[in-house]
Amino acid sequence: MIKSFLSVLLLIVCASVYSQNTITGKLIDLETKQPIIGANVYVSKLEKGTITNLDGDFKLSNIPDGEFKMVVSFIGYTTKTFSFSSPSGNPVIIELQPSAIEMEEVIVSTPFHKLQSENVVKVERESLEDLKKAGAVTLAEGITQIAGVESITTGAGIGKPVIRGLSANRVLVYAQGVRLENQQFGDEHGLGVSASGVESVEVIKGPASLLYGSDALGGVLYLNPEKYAESDSTSIDASYNYFSNTVGSEANLGLKTSGEKWSYLVRGNYAVHSDYETGDGVRVTNSRFQEKDLKAGIGFQDTKYKGDFRYNYNNTNIGIPGEIGEQTTSKDIISPYQKLDNHIVSLSNKIFLPESSIDLKVGYLFNNRKEFEEESPDPALEMHLETLNYDLKYNAPVWGNFETIFGVQGLFQTNENFGEELLIPDASIRDFGVLGTTHYHLEKIDIQAGLRFDTRNINTQENGTVGEPGYFQAIDRDFTSYNGSLGIKFDLFENLTTRINAASGFRAPNLAELSSNGVHEGTNRFEIGNANLENEQNIQLDLSLEYRNEHFELFGNAFYNKINQYIFIAPTNELIDESSVFVYTQDDAKLYGGEAGFHLHPHPIDWLHLESSLALVIGEKDNGESLPFIPATSITNTLRTEFDSFKWFSNNYSFITVKSTGAQNKISDFETSTSGYTLVSAGFGGTIMIEKVPLEIRISGNNLFDKNYVSHLSRLKTDGIANMGRNISIGIQTKF
Structure with a gap:
């Protein structure tokens, strides 16, 4: 095909x-x-x-x-x-x-590719350049600088995004314009995507099933790849970063060249870190990790057609930390550990018609996940996940003030096991969805609406003996859903923008929820799936207010998210093989909260920036019990300076950030409460010219006061293991 x-x-x-x-x-x-x-x-x-x-x-x-x-x-x-x-x-x-107002960028994750000020749906956007300047070590850590976004972590190398309290299969990740599939139901491994070669991050907070189908019930993390070089130009860039806490380093090299119609790029990245050190000086045994990443691209564009072929290979070897043991800064991988190989091949096509256009994106993804245990050269767990997905959209001719898009999306997916242990069974998944959305524009009012139908088939193979641990029954289920969205953006007063949105979303249960029957790695729980689970179906209401002038910006976002048939895991009073038994079940739930903040940049001293934000989310079942992995309330304050030039340096910046996270006492049945803490970060940087070659220098420090703390979203919390202590990073980058 x-x-x-x-x-x-x-x-x-x-x-x-x-x-x-x-x-x-x-x-x-x-x-x-x-x-x-x-x-x-x-x-x-x-x-x-x-x-x-x-x-x-x-x-x-x-x-x-x-x-x-x-x-x-x-x-x-x-x-x-x-x-x-x-x-x-x-x-x-x-x-x-x-x-003095920050310049805007075009939002890619929404269908009509508009500036944020023109969008009906509020989308958060951050460039990777800005996240690195703020001291982010990994991509998972960098996105937590966006209000309302956190990360479920396992040490320094593993992180999964949490958007307004929802994570795993409830949050979709897009890379290279295609849906990322890498067993994302599990929080014991990372994204499988490096920040290398990623230009910016866009976050849709709330149901985006209209645009992306199942699993976008909680939101979307959209990673925009770097652009090609300008026409008739060639550029080479290189960078190196050192991280004091993990005695780690990261090297990156990229080459881009473009002619009149053809463009090419290639980029390689290598990162290696030893065990991280907590605030009390203890190194967390086997939290070390290594990552290799290769990205390449070929682009073509003329007056009738635009094509973009991208390939990404990511290899990560990452330790599985448990109890504290040997204190060392060795970077050699030891058991138990995971080896993850992720391949992403994508082809984006745009065909220009006289008054319309056709967009077609096709992606092939291969995820090879292996887990190695003590004293065994062969993997105990090995799963191969292959996915072919497609996204076809027709941008209809503009009729009056209406812009309209029709589309079909789908995927074909297989999962195969090759190790001795089975976490989920061999299975195949088929998705198909059809959608239509329109944007109506007037001078001060924009309205956007859409409808969508989806169907998903999940077929699993029987494995094992009935009644024994590790038995997987055969499942053949179909899940369907209708979803829609309606939003309006208007200006109540000059400089005040209001957005009101209502959208529904859905998520079909994943393979682990349907079929688990054994001890889940890293949790010490015997988990039992439920083959009779139904779709999660939600509707979310959003209100967004934003005021902007040349001196400051104010924003406030409020949301209420009602989820019917919310799937969660609950403990029983039983024991199997000395492990507590947990079963998957469903109940109605709700999440509500929001974000608020301001950005002060007084004119004419617009080199000075003062930013503050508050993020709050509450998640609970209808019976009043709290949902698991709900982030604690946090307040972030940042003071930034930016100068065009200072002595020998240009593009200078400096910052100091204070993030206070409150205690989390609203917990589920199998969680423990978490104390609050405050972390301080700071950094500075600039560019110096050496014989007409720019050299950018960055120095930043996270957790400067070496606070010993435990995040509520850390999977190591149950083992009493603290998060990372003080970390100083030094980076240099050049381009020519």
Whole structure:
């Protein structure tokens, strides 16, 4: 099927008419009329962009015929959307208004690719550059800097995103534009994706089943890959980071080159860390990990077709910590440990029609998960998960003020076991969904609505002997669901934006919930699945308020999430093989809370930034009992400075962050309460020129006062093991 599909694409490309529509223009300061150098110029519909040169000029080639919107942005100026026609005979002159407000970026995870100020759904976006500047060691740690997002961790190397109290199969992760599948139901292994080669992170908080189908009931973590080099240019970049706590290091090397139509990139990353040290000076035995990551891409674009082929290989060897033992900074992997190999192959295609376009994304993913126990060269557990997914969307011609998209999505998935132990049975999964969504735009009001139908088939194979531990019954179940969303964005007053959204979502039970029958690794629980589980179905109401002027920004988000047939695990009074028995069951539940904060950047001293945010979520069953793994309330305060130049350095920055996390006493039956704590982080950096080669230097410290604490979302909490103590990171990066 894939070969036939590629052949069709090749015919489309060969049949394209290579007309050379080119758009040229200049960006200038509205007040001084001086050219703006290095500004971003981006056509979201074409996913094509460039930057202005030393004269403020830009050129975009291979533009199809039609009407398009160009987004222009630069630090220190208001982001502007500019409409133009192709072909265009005259250069365009665009004036940008100086402003201390942070520049906006185009949101990719929503269907219409608009600026956040134009989106009906609130989406949080952070660049990886900013997360690294704030001292993030891993991608899982970096996303916790977004209000309302936390991470379930196992040591320093494993983290799974938690969005407003929901995690695992209730939160979808997208990488390279395709749905990431890597046994995400388990929280004892990581994302399987490195931060290397990721440009930015977008977070949809709340049900996104309309756009993404099953498992997006709690939200979406969307990882945007790095862009190709500008046309007719080549760049090489390299970086190195050292981490004091784990005596760890990370090296990265990337090469990008682009011609008029073809673009190429390749990037490699290697990270190695020893056991991390807690605040009381104890190293957590076997929390060490190693990670290798390779990414490559080939892009093509002309006036009729745009294609982007990406490949990512990620290999992680990570220890499974238990009790505290030998104190060492060795980086050699010892048993027990996991070896995870993750392959992602994606092909994104966009075909430009006279007044519409077709988007097709196809992904193939192979996840090989192995677990090695003491004194055995062979894996005790080995699972191969293969997934082929597709996403086809038709962007219909604009009719009046309506933008409309129709689409179909689906996946074919198989899971096979090759080890002596079985965590989940051999199985196959089939998904199919059809959707329609429309956006209605007026001058001060935007409305977005959509409907979707999904069906999922789960088929598992019988294994073992009936009545004995490790027996898996054969299951053949179909799950269907209808979902919709309705949202409105409007301006109550000048500079005040209001968003009100209602959306439903669903999640079919996963293989572990349906079929478990044995001791689950790392939990010391004998878990028994329930083959009769039904869909989780939810509806969430969101209210978002945002006020912005040139001096400060205020925001407040409130949500209420009602989940019917919420699946959870509960203890019984039984013991099997000296392990407590837990069973999967269902009950109605609800989560509610929100985020609030402000960002002060007084003009004209706009080098100064004061940011503060509060995140709160409460999760409970209808009988009043608390749900597990609900993050504690947290308050984060950050003081930042940014200077264009200071002595020999340019692009200077510094920050100090104080994050206070409250006690968590609202706990489930198998959790223990957690005390509150406060952590302080700080850092600074800048760029220095050495013989016309830029060298960026970063120094940051996390948990500077070496606080000995335990996070409520740490899986090592039950063993009485604390989180990481003080960590100083030093990084250098160059590009030429």
